[in-house]
Amino acid sequence: MLFVVNSTAEVGDRIEYIISFPSSARAEGPVDLYCLGKVLRAAPAAQAEGECGYAIAATLERYEFVRLKS
Numbered sequence: 001m002l003f004v005v006n007s008t009a010e011v012g013d014r015i016e017y018i019i020s021f022p023s024s025a026r027a028e029g030p031v032d033l034y035c036l037g038k039v040l041r042a043a044p045a046a047q048a049e050g051e052c053g054y055a056i057a058a059t060l061e062r063y064e065f066v067r068l069k070s
Helices: none
Strands: 002-005 014-021 031-044 054-058 062-067
Touching: 014 054
Parallel strands: none
Antiparallel strands: 002 054, 014 031, 031 054, 031 062
């Protein structure tokens, strides 16, 4: 996974992140994918002027689907 965040992390850090999927014709409501992984790379990311962010590349080592009540 590669995503941009507001604060940096160190290579090797364990992280948790959530990917949200909206309702669709196949799903009976929104679903979150709860993920556990490890940081592989972290670098400053290009942002709008005056903003800072970091590009984080992470593994997806474990995950769990969590169905949300609609």
